[in-house]
Amino acid sequence: MSVFTTVSEDQARAWLDNYPIGQLTELRGIASGIENTNYFLSTDQGKYVLTLFENLTASELPYFLNLMHHLASQNVPCPLPIANAQGELLSALNGKPASIVTRLTGASLTAPTTSQCAAMGATLAQIHIAGKNFPMQRDNERSAAWWKATSPQLLPFLDAEAAQLLQAEIKFQALHRLQDLPRGVIHADLFRDNVLFDGDTVSGVIDFYFACNDAWLYDIAITVNDWCVTANGELDETATIAFLQAYHRVRPFTAIERGAWPITLRAAALRFWVSRLYDLHFPRAGEMTHAKDPSHFERILRNRILTQSALQRMWVS
Numbered sequence: 001m002s003v004f005t006t007v008s009e010d011q012a013r014a015w016l017d018n019y020p021i022g023q024l025t026e027l028r029g030i031a032s033g034i035e036n037t038n039y040f041l042s043t044d045q046g047k048y049v050l051t052l053f054e055n056l057t058a059s060e061l062p063y064f065l066n067l068m069h070h071l072a073s074q075n076v077p078c079p080l081p082i083a084n085a086q087g088e089l090l091s092a093l094n095g096k097p098a099s100i101v102t103r104l105t106g107a108s109l110t111a112p113t114t115s116q117c118a119a120m121g122a123t124l125a126q127i128h129i130a131g132k133n134f135p136m137q138r139d140n141e142r143s144a145a146w147w148k149a150t151s152p153q154l155l156p157f158l159d160a161e162a163a164q165l166l167q168a169e170i171k172f173q174a175l176h177r178l179q180d181l182p183r184g185v186i187h188a189d190l191f192r193d194n195v196l197f198d199g200d201t202v203s204g205v206i207d208f209y210f211a212c213n214d215a216w217l218y219d220i221a222i223t224v225n226d227w228c229v230t231a232n233g234e235l236d237e238t239a240t241i242a243f244l245q246a247y248h249r250v251r252p253f254t255a256i257e258r259g260a261w262p263i264t265l266r267a268a269a270l271r272f273w274v275s276r277l278y279d280l281h282f283p284r285a286g287e288m289t290h291a292k293d294p295s296h297f298e299r300i301l302r303n304r305i306l307t308q309s310a311l312q313r314m315w316v317s
């Protein structure tokens with residue numbers, strides 16, 4: 001259950017007085033989601049999602065909310081944050097920073113088809129292009145410096161083989177500079193549970209709270225590692241190529257990206273192996289989440305290392 005901070009109808013009504021979206025007709029807590037308090041909120045003018053941010057602070061949020069506003073204004077299917085009477089996308093509700101965004105249709109997928117993977121590839125390229133003229137900057141907080149700093153805390157929890165893999169991969173990644181790849185705004189967490197689909201069409205990309213400026217290829221690798229995989233984490237060649245071709249039609253790849261593809265898939269696997277290990281062994285106080293399985297990304301990392309040359313061929317011509 002992800003209503004951590006309760007909002008009554010009277011409180012929502014009073015808060016909405018400062019927004020140009022009509023009168024409250026319905027307020028319903030959203031059960032899924034692990035980070036924030038979310039409500040489906042309807043007015044006589046439309047359907048929205050109200051979010052109270054439980055961990056992010058008012059100083060961190062403008063990048064994410066302005067980015068969503070920027071992308072939605074450029075026809076990326078993502079929520080449009082609504083400005084209040086003062087023109088602000090963020091204001092306080094029950095002592096928490098809060099925002100209200102348009103509610104999108106569709107549902108997330110558990111088993112995407114090849115054509116849905118292709119649609120995801122095209123939408124990701126659309127996000128990367130639309131982000132080119134977004135003026136704000138944010139460093140990636142889950143970069144090489146972060147996994148290097150975090151890993152010493154994780155090693156005591158790992159068996160010898162896993163500890164060796166973690167240390168070796170961090171060293172290997174330090175020899176390669178992802179930051180030299182073409183870069184811009186990235187979503188950085190485009191897993192299946194962060195995308196809504198209507199049939200074969202992407203109807204909504206949500207949860208931009210890891211978005212930052214980094215290599216586009218890294219974003220592609222994060223997404224492919226979650227979308228285009230078989231049950232044991234191997235890349236599904238047909239789905240991967242469909243994804244990459246659809247992306248390439250919108251933003252053509254460069255030669256340097258082709259060369260960096262296998263290494264970047266490894267970096268993306270390492271990033272989520274480390275964050276899942278950290279969340280498992282160092283849960284935040286009062287956290288109500290079900291930690292996600294780190295071994296899934298350990299398996300993916302081992303697979304990407306073993307299949308490096310096959311991955312080099314799994315590319316667009």
Ligand SMILES: Nc1ncnc2c1ncn2[C@@H]1O[C@H](COP(=O)(O)OP(=O)(O)O)[C@@H](O)[C@H]1O
Nearest residue numbers: 030032033034035036049079102103104206207
């Ligand atoms: N703008 C939106 N339109 C439609 N559904 C949304 C929207 N934002 C969130 N949701 C729904 O709420 C759920 C939880 O949102 P999410 O952003 O994943 O929460 P959290 O940040 O707490 O993890 C999503 O899985 C989705 O079903």
Ligand SMILES: N[C@@H](CCOP(=O)(O)O)C(=O)O
Nearest residue numbers: 034035189191207272276292
């Ligand atoms: N997608 C990540 C977890 C990031 O959290 P969320 O807010 O996107 O659920 C993972 O699967 O490890």
